[in-house]
Ligand SMILES: Nc1nc2c(ncn2[C@@H]2O[C@H](COP(=O)(O)OP(=O)(O)OP(=O)(O)O)[C@@H](O)[C@H]2O)c(=O)[nH]1
């Protein structure tokens with residue numbers, strides 16, 4: 682089992698979760714910590730809403746990327762060139778501050794006889810994005826999940842994102858973008874294949 686699979690395994694099965702009530706109480710504690718009156722009318726349902734929103738925004742812990750990628754197709758008339766899905770928008774949260782990371786993923790692979798349903802690529806981005814992340818881990822996890830499940834000749838992933846922890850607090854630099862890439866298989870160490878991937882992302886015709 683590789684490091685990514687190990688980390689995901691731990692996330693999904695070994696963590697004992699508190700009850701919903703305990704999670705709502707924790708939100709109440711944070712509200713009191715920032716100086717709020719948790720009994721005022723506008724905040725009465727807020728702990729419930731926050732826990733519900735967390736369940737949605739962090740729903741990726743309950744989903745298995747391998748399931749999402751399970752279905753493949755082989756009838757593609759011998760198509761054997763790069764498949765790129767670009768500009769997949771995503772929202773994630775950084776694991777250091779738990780504030781949003783907002784960006785786009787570009788995901789490509791070189792098929793080896795089998796192709797994926799295109800929506801499955803976006804699904805796998807969402808599954809990993811809906812967990813606490815660093816951008817580097819998100820990029821590597823998407824690439825390795827596709828590589829390990831589909832077994833294509835190679836996978837290339839580029840993520841461009843803005844980190845709200847750099848924009849809204851701390852250094853407060855709005856508009857800076859971080860770019861990360863992961864290449865597997867034939868993309869790894871092949872500068873021409875990597876350049877083609879990047880030019881397909883950038884070429885807006
Ligand atoms: N490599 C990487 N760093 C990230 C990511 N998201 C946030 N960070 C950085 O994580 C670092 C955490 O640094 P710390 O010094 O522990 O925390 P901090 O005092 O809140 O840091 P500042 O943001 O500089 O105020 C910061 O430099 C963030 O910009 C990410 O996806 N990847």
Ligand SMILES: [Zn+2]
Pocket residue numbers: 775776777778779780844846847
């Ligand atoms: Zn952060």
